[in-house]
Amino acid sequence: MKYIDEYRNPDLVRLLLEQIDNAVSRPWTIMEICGGQTHAIVRHGLDQLLPSSIRLVHGPGCPVCVTPLEMIDRAHAIAAMPGVIFTTFGDMLRVPGSHQDFFSVRSRGADVRFVFSPLEALQIARDNPRHEVVFLAVGFETTAPGNAMAIKQAATEGLGNFSALSSQVLVPPAMRAILSSPDNLVQGFLAAGHVCTITGLCDYFPVAETYGVPIVPAGFEPVDLLNAVLKVVEMLEAGETGVVNAYERVVSRDGNAGALRVMDDVFEIADRTWRGIGVIARSGLRIREKYAAFDAERKFDVGHIEPKESSLCMSGDVLRGILQPEACPAFGKQCTPLSPLGAPMVSGEGACAAYYRYQRAWGA
Amino acid sequence: MKYIDEYRNPDLVRLLLEQIDNAVSRPWTIMEICGGQTHAIVRHGLDQLLPSSIRLVHGPGCPVCVTPLEMIDRAHAIAAMPGVIFTTFGDMLRVPGSHQDFFSVRSRGADVRFVFSPLEALQIARDNPRHEVVFLAVGFETTAPGNAMAIKQAATEGLGNFSALSSQVLVPPAMRAILSSPDNLVQGFLAAGHVCTITGLCDYFPVAETYGVPIVPAGFEPVDLLNAVLKVVEMLEAGETGVVNAYERVVSRDGNAGALRVMDDVFEIADRTWRGIGVIARSGLRIREKYAAFDAERKFDVGHIEPKESSLCMSGDVLRGILQPEACPAFGKQCTPLSPLGAPMVSGEGACAAYYRYQRAWGA
Amino acid sequence: MCLAIPGKLIAISQEHGLKMGSVDISGSVTRACLEYVPDIQVGQYTIVHAGFALKIIDEAEAAESMQVWNELLRAEAEERSARERR
Amino acid sequence: MCLAIPGKLIAISQEHGLKMGSVDISGSVTRACLEYVPDIQVGQYTIVHAGFALKIIDEAEAAESMQVWNELLRAEAEERSARERR
Amino acid sequence: MQFECPLPQADHDRVQIAHGAGGRLSRELMATVFMPALNNPMLAELDDQARLILPPGRVAFTTDTYVITPLFFPGGNIGELAVHGTVNDLAVGGAVPRFLSAGFVLEEGFPLADLQLIVSSLGQAAAKAGVSVVTGDTKVVQKGQCDGVFINTSGIGEIREGIDVSCRHLQPGDRLILSGTLADHGIAVLCAREGLSMQMSVESDSASLNAMISAVLEVFPGIHAMRDPTRGGAAATLNELASASGVGIVLEEEAIPVHPEVRGACELLGIDPLTVANEGKVIIAVPSNGADAVLDALRRDVHGKNAAVIGEAVGDHPGVVVMRTAYGSRRVVEMPLGEQLPRIC
């Protein structure tokens, strides 16, 4: 697999580990923003291989984890309405709302389908003109252009039975929120490579400057990740701040102008609640007024939603890197992948589930 | 079973057979109008027990047999419309239209349900406010009052999602049609006891008088049937005509005034096609203008219906008593209960099916 | 057509404004609309067709004709036994 | 977030007015919308996420950094074998 | 690192797709619902197959899938029905039922409490019939892709030495014995369906008949044919016997036992009890010299107390079943066409 296999080369991994080992002189705490990177780190056991003085903490870059409970509950309520075909990425099916997950909603008679692409949801709308097809548009900047294209295309085709429930979030405001927290421990970032593919790097320079941290956009393969860790460590050791691209074959300084244009046409920036974290100003995307007809939130009145979070769950701290999942008192006890209390235990990339799945000490 | 068992008493059957045997001096052809009576006659083998000089022929008294193909096709077309729950008596499910039966319609995705009472269809309409519930209102004067009540009640309750497809027929016009046919063989009638329960006997006096035949309303048990045959034979032998009631515990001269009133409120008399026979003037009931909102024929536009009858089927002659089913060249060959060419092979009471089921010579 | 079976009314009720009843047919109980037999009393027999009671059975008429037949049967039986005795 | 996999564009088509393509990922072929990589040519590699191609992979950049690493590896191997020879 | 987590909070009272996916929830379902109800050492091994020890000799093997609406009906439920039907299919072949498999298809969203009832009822019926459920399978399909629960049971039985019953062994002169009233099951289930407002005190006859049949074979091993008149009713079974054996059958209408309530319902609905399914009846063809012994043995069993001779096999009209009415007339009893539906006409 070109552009995958060579970045999994064990010799290169060893080489980079040696270089990191040589570069590091004292403990550093580095956050990988992206859940996909968390997943790769744990899948390949990279954290076991890094020097113990480097601590990787897992950021809030998982839409499954951060989509606010209110939005999940709203999605469940819309899905349960008669005549609705509710579509969502497979990732979202098991995410627990206040009362249930999408499987429960479906098992009570709703028509819930997973799609791999927002355009599939559009096709379902074309194929089912007598139904309302609703798409749960979650994601970060990587996914938002595709979601935007689906909405724009529905408008172009006049597909009045299609609408999207938008719960999209932006990375830089979340980084600022983490860095400005008084108990912040994060000293450097691996930035989310595929987010940067769309956005480019411009938004990251001021973050690095304001908070005095190194930010290194990284890929998702072991070599990419270790190369990025190496770059962060080198900058930290040298006392440097700024943005250094470690994923140059995919990330460019300016990002994808066409994608940004469509995103901006369809969405506008708004305040947004992050599950477990709270409201972050100007950290989300909402559907613009001109596409209101395709906004499921405006289209379906589901009455008052009163989300009920678990009081045990410390996912807010986990998502900000303050708490390692194992340190949550509920981890592996009241909270497991089979009975998740918080979103990070649900997603394959949720920090808590990743720990539970791959790292729980055997024999324990 | 009170009012059933005593009328199946073998001793009484034997007694009445003896009396018939004593009364008869030459061949007579008698028609039982009602398919239910045909069924009972064949089920109990009464025709085998009667003197050979008495020939019973089977009349058109089976709504399954005489509902016009155009109406069946229309019903199938409505049933296939999305959002429709189509309800019908179990009898109608296998009746073949031009292309299919209701099972086929259902197997292609339609929601077709059988009901035992028109009021059940009404209940389905109450329970499924988002669906159109259509009831196929077939039947003779016995069934029409119930059908009328369902429509009237839907109007009272304002059940806008209920409608009926009316294909109801009246017995006396059919008797006149049979008797005025140049090739008529029928010399006397067993009239349909349960039809007369509703209508009373007034309509039958002029028929008897005009055509000079004895008409004897009969019940459905062996003793009732043989008693009625005895009465017809006695009248024939004596050269008498007129109407003599042989089902006095259930049939009164005036019928059921309340039922007639509701029927008249909801339905009006209209010309009607009888399957296999053709149009008989003023022989059907159609929904009055004031209940138009509950008339499925007016409510659903199914486009042009072009029914296709089998060219082999001689059901018209069978239904008028001119032809015994076995004499139809297709009987038991191209036409069997599994692949019926005409309606009389479909219903358990259809003359052809009754012959096929109970009387086909064994070993043949 | 018009399969209609005699049964005994065992209860009367009201549903959606319609007079309804429970009719016992040899132990099986079916629901029937009684609007067309408004005067029926519990204990009386009626003919039920497609969920509607259509007629209160005239028990006197039934008993009368049955009595005639039974007398004929008795007479016949006597005659036969007389014949056999001969 | 943002599972995105590199694959080679093998065909371009048009659907509902959108530029679409077939992307070969190790022999599996998936359909992706190409609207965000309007200049892509068949034969080029792209990153696919949720049914959308997001970027033409910069093959020169990739080759360059890979070359640096491979040289490091070679140097390291030479050094090691030199050490072993000593 | 055994899995010790609590049950899923999300929806632990309903079947989920994951219950059938072969992972943890599948195991949980096995441990909490199936094992306790069906407990036996062979099943407990949880291998992909059960290992049985059978004595040398002939073995009977049968299968049936049970699909019924409603799942719970007067006199039983799909769980016990799935045992009775398969046990009876073995027993009517002259075999001693020994082992069952049980394959469940569950609809996503089905209440686990109902499943528990069904499975425990299946387990009890198996225990009562003396058979062990030794291997099983559970699949879960999406909401709307099955109707609650379907159950397949397959059964293995040991064929007794010296017994040779078959539907091809009917001979002219054989007496046809029916073990009790006809149509109880089918009419009870029909009346339990939504919409049809019929009440009956008669329940489904659903029962395992292997003990009764054992007793019969003990008193008269020379039985020619046995069959349980399930789908299609006695009409189908008798037609099959006549046709497979190439003999005629003559039934006596008055001899056929039908419960008065069932008869009433059949008259009202226009349904012939001969065509209605039974789940706890057997039709036995026995040479005339064995009829009394068989009848006595049947009547000693609770499931056979209404047993009666209902007709006999004849050399005439091979393959045809004929009913003699109380009046001496005759009619053909045809193989039923299909589902029996209530009629109004």
Place this chain on the structure above:
Amino acid sequence: MQFECPLPQADHDRVQIAHGAGGRLSRELMATVFMPALNNPMLAELDDQARLILPPGRVAFTTDTYVITPLFFPGGNIGELAVHGTVNDLAVGGAVPRFLSAGFVLEEGFPLADLQLIVSSLGQAAAKAGVSVVTGDTKVVQKGQCDGVFINTSGIGEIREGIDVSCRHLQPGDRLILSGTLADHGIAVLCAREGLSMQMSVESDSASLNAMISAVLEVFPGIHAMRDPTRGGAAATLNELASASGVGIVLEEEAIPVHPEVRGACELLGIDPLTVANEGKVIIAVPSNGADAVLDALRRDVHGKNAAVIGEAVGDHPGVVVMRTAYGSRRVVEMPLGEQLPRIC
């Protein structure tokens, strides 16, 4: 008066409710669809049960219900799958598969032509595997109450003398051998589903493995455990083996064979091939001295040509399956939770 009428004109190209009602249409379906495809003398007897002669000894008995969307998928269909799965469940128990039952649930309206394809494919797969379908059953449910066709097959096999494989017999030091590439079936079926626009040339691996397993047992009868990694994939099977035997398992990530196309699809969809179903693979636990012989025997069979040692059983971490990565790190391979769904994140 045998029934000789033409097929129903009404809808003779689709399954009707009456096809399952035990009457004439049921018989027709049997005669025109099932008998020709599954032809064998035991089935032809049409009794309620098949009579088998089994040699004395231990017998294996297994059941599985097959529910799959789509019914026809690259590399197979539900008919042959229903044979392969049950044959394999017998074979992995060390038994010689001999007899199958087949219980069909059909949806009203299902095209008879498709049914014919499925049944004949089932018949061919049975013939190829050397098993006879000796008893069967067909039920028809209303449109919308099942998803086209469900098939249950139960199987009886003869357990070989001197073979004692069980999922509880895994021992530290045992080599774990996988007979070929993982995840072919599950990914091929997933890609064949409507909506998911993936094309692959890889087909389902659906196949009967009894011949291959026989060859393996011949060269090395001392195999400890065998299991086919179906639902839940190798992850589920390995966890079951570890947990039932109370030993640990260590896998070598680089040794696990996955077809490049399947790997590509798994990367794109975010699915771990270890958790994906296979229908023509077996995992064999063999003492180290038998590993080469078993590997050779597997590789001589077309279904085992990619066989590989993928790990071994260890005394450490009992019940836990551990993956060693190419980099020397280790992670736990958990029992999968449930259905594997494509992810975008």
